[in-house]
Amino acid sequence: MSGRSPTATRLFWTVVLGGCAVLRYGAPAFAATAAACFAILLHRLDRPRRFRSLVRRIARRHAATLALRRRQECFVDAYGNTIEDGWLRERAYFVERTVLPIIEERGFADYVEPHFDAMEAIVERVACAHPLPDEIDTPEDGVAYERYCAERLGEAGWDARPTGASGDQGCDVIAEKAGVRLVVQCKRYTRPVGNAAVQEVAAAALHWSGDMAAVVSNAGFTPAARKLAGTTGVILLHHDDLSTLAPTRRAGRRVMTAGR
Template sequence: MAAPRSIADLLFWPVVAGGAASLWLGRPALAVTVLVVTAVLTHRLGRGRRFRRRVRRLVEPHRGTLALRRRQETYVDPYDNLILDGWLRERDYFVARTLRPRLEAEGYGDLAEARREEILALVEAASLAEAHEEADALPEDGIAYERFCAALLERAGWQARATRAAGDQGADVIAEWDGLRLVVQCKRYAKPVGNAAVQEVVAARSYWNADRAAVVSNAGFTPAARKLAGATGVLLLHHDDLGSLRPRR
């Protein structure tokens, strides 16, 4: 894609042509030239504002998803540090795969590169603008969290029940919908869930003769957990995802 023309390039021919015309036609031609130059400058100098508005419009439809992903990929470590590494990777991915291609296609490629920090700030603001239930409102107890997840599945249309703590073989919730069985392991953690949870729910899927398996958490998941889940067909979900979860074989 060709680079946008500089202001000097845009003004060169209007000034040259207007100056020549002014020599022959006098003040009327000079007035027209001034109007043309003013219009070009106004349009070009307003490009930054149009760029900002366009970024906001592109971000807006994804605001809810960005807020959810921020919650999923953010946690507090044992030293009370807020860890944003996963969210920052997610934010960069969204900009690179969703925003940049659209902005470049619309002729804003140069501004997308030069004003990257501004784009990131707009995405950050969108991720924080969506109101969500505070983590402190979640059940603190692990068993209560399992029942909380089962209730969310019930409201979404599943027939769900929390299993007994003993003998569940890695399944905290069993849910069924139109003959499809889903086993769920629920993790109320203060840090990303590791691949041990994925291993356990894979075993539970076999034990309970289930069609699908999922690990649900209020926190994110480690890269190792994501890799193993991808290889074994396990769903990794935030509890906010349960309200829209539908059967899929």
């Protein structure tokens, strides 16, 4: 029996046990056995709907974050093309790390590989359907964008100031709160920010005696930048995250987290 599907196994034992009951109780047992087999088959046929419903419920629990990340990771490049690479990576990451463990736990492990695209499509629809506040227009000019980022940090209670165009050593904004100094590099780009910015702000944090370092951008980050940030401890943020950025202390060292 080990090679059979759960549905086939249930049907087999239902028929076997039901057949024994029929020999003893006759027609009533036959009717009960037939009804049980029909219920098992109906449950099997309804499995795709239950799978889609489960994925949808999981995605809806994170709808606000998914919608925001979709907006943050999609941008228009200098040629007018909509670039969604960052969002596609984020969507796949959400499915792999958040959806799949629950799907497998609920008995849909056999759906993972053949229905991965379907899960991504459900997540996409949930993210698109969730309403978000109107996006604030950000300055096109780099220096103005630095001032804009400093203002957003101020909304979160930071004492923030731009460093100016000259002699910044890779630091565009210095911010302090609760004894934590944050060194920020701001990138108003039409393409994802690469790992050079991560290297620069990591060095700037040493130069400015910063407790933490961050790169802020409107256009997302390349996989190489994300990997290097994970190694160096640099935080990668969208400017939407700045107004809720708060210093926290964890395991005896200073880290920064973006509140939602």
